[in-house]
Amino acid sequence: MCTPRFVRRLSFVPLLALVACGPSAPVSAEPAAAGAPALTAQEAALTELLTNGTFNSGAVAPWWSNASTQSSVESGRWRVDVAANTANPWDAIVGQSGLTLTAGKTYTLAFTATATATITARATVQQEVAPYTATLTQAFTLDGTSRRFSFPFTSSFSSGQGQVTFQLGGRASAVTVRLDDISLTTESGTGSGPVAMTSGFYVDPNSNPAVWARNNSGDGRAARINASIASKPMARWFGNWNSDITQAVSSFVAAADAADKLPVLVAYNIPGRDCGSHSSGGAGSAEAYRAWIGAFAAAIGDRPAVVIVEPDGVAQLDCLPNDTERATRLSLIRYASEQLRDRAPNTWTYLDGGNARWIGADTMAQRLESAGVRNVRGFSLNVSNFYPTAETHTYGDAVNAALSSRYGYTRQFVVDTSRNGNGSNGEWCNPAGRKLGVPSQTGGGAELLLWVKTPGDSDGSCGIAPGTPAGQFSPDLANRLIDGT
Numbered sequence: 001m002c003t004p005r006f007v008r009r010l011s012f013v014p015l016l017a018l019v020a021c022g023p024s025a026p027v028s029a030e031p032a033a034a035g036a037p038a039l040t041a042q043e044a045a046l047t048e049l050l051t052n053g054t055f056n057s058g059a060v061a062p063w064w065s066n067a068s069t070q071s072s073v074e075s076g077r078w079r080v081d082v083a084a085n086t087a088n089p090w091d092a093i094v095g096q097s098g099l100t101l102t103a104g105k106t107y108t109l110a111f112t113a114t115a116t117a118t119i120t121a122r123a124t125v126q127q128e129v130a131p132y133t134a135t136l137t138q139a140f141t142l143d144g145t146s147r148r149f150s151f152p153f154t155s156s157f158s159s160g161q162g163q164v165t166f167q168l169g170g171r172a173s174a175v176t177v178r179l180d181d182i183s184l185t186t187e188s189g190t191g192s193g194p195v196a197m198t199s200g201f202y203v204d205p206n207s208n209p210a211v212w213a214r215n216n217s218g219d220g221r222a223a224r225i226n227a228s229i230a231s232k233p234m235a236r237w238f239g240n241w242n243s244d245i246t247q248a249v250s251s252f253v254a255a256a257d258a259a260d261k262l263p264v265l266v267a268y269n270i271p272g273r274d275c276g277s278h279s280s281g282g283a284g285s286a287e288a289y290r291a292w293i294g295a296f297a298a299a300i301g302d303r304p305a306v307v308i309v310e311p312d313g314v315a316q317l318d319c320l321p322n323d324t325e326r327a328t329r330l331s332l333i334r335y336a337s338e339q340l341r342d343r344a345p346n347t348w349t350y351l352d353g354g355n356a357r358w359i360g361a362d363t364m365a366q367r368l369e370s371a372g373v374r375n376v377r378g379f380s381l382n383v384s385n386f387y388p389t390a391e392t393h394t395y396g397d398a399v400n401a402a403l404s405s406r407y408g409y410t411r412q413f414v415v416d417t418s419r420n421g422n423g424s425n426g427e428w429c430n431p432a433g434r435k436l437g438v439p440s441q442t443g444g445g446a447e448l449l450l451w452v453k454t455p456g457d458s459d460g461s462c463g464i465a466p467g468t469p470a471g472q473f474s475p476d477l478a479n480r481l482i483d484g485t
Contacts, residue, residue, distance in 0.1 A: 049099050049107075050164065053182040068092040068169060077180040086169030089122045095165035097128045099184065101135065103158040104195040104442060110150040111182040115142035117175045121168050123151065125184070128163040135443070139397075140404070142177065150409050152378075154195060156443035194262050194304030194346050201233030201440045201450075202261035204252075208473035209456050221475050225456070228482045233440040234418065234451035235264040235308065237471075238296065239273075240281055245292055249299035257303045264306045264440070264450055266383075267296055270332060274312060275319035278429070278460025278470040286328055293336045297343040305347045308414075308452055309336050309376075311383040314367045315354030330370045337372035349376035350414050355385045356395035357424075365402035368411075373403075378412035381446075384453040386424035386434050389415050389445045396446065418451035422484050430463025430477065435484035455481050 051062055055073045063078065065071045069092050070081040082092045101107070109125060120141050126134035136153040164184055168177055187193070204210065210230035213222045242248040249265065256263035269292055273282030283289035300307070313333055317326045333351060340349040351373050353364050368379055379399065382392045392415045400410040421435030440450045456478030458468035468474045 047186050049184040049186065050096055050182060053111075055180065062098075063094060063096050065094045066092065069094050074178070077178045078182075080166075080168065080177045080179065082168045082175045082177060084174040085172055089167035089170045090165075092169030093165050093167050095163050097161070097163040099125075099162035099164065100160050101125070101155045101158060101162040102196075103155055104193075105186055106152065106154050106193045106196075107136075107184060107186045108150060108152045109136060109138075109164060109184050110148070112146055112148050112180045113140075113142055113177065114144060114146045115175055115177045116144065117173065118143040119168070119171065119175055119177075121166060121177070123149075124165045124167065125153065125155075126163060126165065127157070127159050128161045133157060140401075146178075147404075148181075148408050149404060152410065152412050154193070154412070154442060154447050194306060194348055195442055195448075197304040197346060198256075198262040199260045200262065202256035202259065202263040203231060203233050204236055204263075207234055207236065208454055209478055212456075212473050212475060216475070219475065221479050224482055225475060225478050228436065229455045229478055232451060233261075233264070234454055235266050237266040237268050237454075239268045240283060246295045246299045249296050250301075253300050253303050253305055256305075262304055262306060264308070264452070265300075266308045266452060267293060267310060267336065269293070270310045270313045270329065272320065272325075272329070273310075275316050278462065286332055289332050290335055293332075294339050294343070297336075297339040297347075300340075300344040300347055302344075302346050305344065306414075306448070306450070307340055307344070307347055307349045308380045308383065308450075309333060309340070309349060309351045311352045311380070311452070312354065313352060314364070314371050315352070315359050317367060330367070334370070334372035334375070337375040341375045348378075348412075350378050350380040350412075351376060352383055353379035353381050353396075353399060353413070355382045356387045356391045361395060361398035362402040362406075365399050365406060368399070369403065369407055373411055374407070374409060376411075378414070378447065380414050380416065380450075380452065382416045382420065384416065384419075384459065385428060386420050386422075386431070388420055388423045389417060389438070389449065392420075393445045412447040414448040414450055415446040416452035417449045418453045418455050419481060421481075427463065429459045430465045430468075432464050432480070433485060434481060436481050 055076055055078050058073050060071045068083040068086050072079045080094055086092045120139055123138050124134045125136040126132050135156045138151045140149055209225050213226040213230050216222050236252055253263050269283050271282045271289055274280050283292055310333055320326045340347055351368055351371055353368055373379055381396055396413040404410050417437030419434050420437040422433055425431050436455055438449050442448055456473050458465045458470055458472050458474055460470040465474050465477055
């Protein structure tokens with residue numbers, strides 16, 4: 001076990017009040033609250049990978065600069081004077097090289113920064129040799145107010161030639177940027193998170209498409225559905241149809257653990273689920289939900305897992321009739337975040353954040369903060385929807401920009417790619433012409449791309465499956481997703 005060179009202890013921050021539903025408000029430019037944690041409310045021991053991130057010695061090295069930047073230490077901070085007339089962000093670049101990164105391991109780049117003019121800069125963690133593959137590329141805005149930035153990510157590659165860069169060019173006028181307390185940290189030990197603890201995603205042998213293909217081997221569609229869908233990793237959904245949630249979750253996670261694979265679970269039991277639409281239901285009361293989600297988290301225990309919490313639960317606040325019910329909904333999801341944080345320590349939990357064309361990014365950031373996203377790994381997007389990964393990534397970045405501006409932290413996000421191969425035609429309930437998306441993987445435009453919705457499971461009695469209830473597998477739907485028809 002490696003010994004940390006640097007240990008940071010992170011303190012708890014009080015939850016903010018409920019944000020009323022409504023249209024998006026402009027993103028405010030606020031400094032991070034004094035003493036606020038950069039990444040999470042959990043205390044953790046972190047290994048620091050950078051050298052001289054505080055500049056207390058009065059020297060800049062081993063940080064380097066290029067011809068368009070001049071570096072010095074001023075009052076214990078790194079001063080970078082950026083020349084005028086730089087065409088691209090990387091034309092004025094500073095950084096530190098020679099870093100060791102491990103694929104699948106989680107890291108956080110954090111720093112404090114200010115500038116003499118309002119500018120948009122870019123931070124990267126990338127390979128220092130061509131083709132300069134980046135595992136983190138994050139834009140951020142600077143002005144005269146000192147702010148703390150924190151960008152968590154999972155490395156998409158292993159390399160002993162990693163580097164952190166700050167790309168400050170791409171503008172006509174000169175500017176001075178001041179940086180301090182720069183860190184690139186990772187959890188101490190030999191592994192990091194459930195991805196590093198396992199050898200790929202779990203393929204559920206009892207998913208709806210797998211069971212159908214097994215039971216209908218004589219059907220001409222079975223071989224195609226098995227090869228294209230049933231043999232791929234996808235999430236299993238848990239709700240009030242599970243008579244014993246402890247047994248159901250534990251047996252699923254145990255099977256994955258025995259195979260050294262990473263299971264993906266969806267908790268879908270919030271009271272008033274789906275606002276009475278096709279997937280209506282959920283726990284009968286707030287007390288019943290608290291008991292259910294507590295048992296759900298305890299059943300995972302210390303085994304590795306990924307959990308998506310309550311698809312549409314935050315985005316559908318507007319359908320609830322009053323602020324009291326909206327506050328209750330958010331408090332229950334916040335309770336779920338706390339239970340999974342405390343009782344499932346090797347689980348990456350993502351609170352659902354709707355999709356790219358539903359709730360404005362700033363409003364979604366406020367709702368996620370109230371729902372407890374700072375307690376967990378991040379948020380999920382596009383669950384059971386069809387929007388392209390690139391569009392969803394842009395929305396996720398906007399949500400993170402609002403989280404950073406308002407609360408001083410950002411979060412990872414995952415994207416449901418199960419049915420976004422042809423993008424969206426504007427319909428959501430069994431639309432025609434949709435196609436399977438990229439199978440589950442790390443990276444690829446988000447921290448994880450996941451098949452959260454089971455391809456072939458109906459959205460409800462609608463669209464091209466008017467007689468198929470929500471959650472029921474349809475081989476016709478599955479076959480059309482394979483063909484994109």
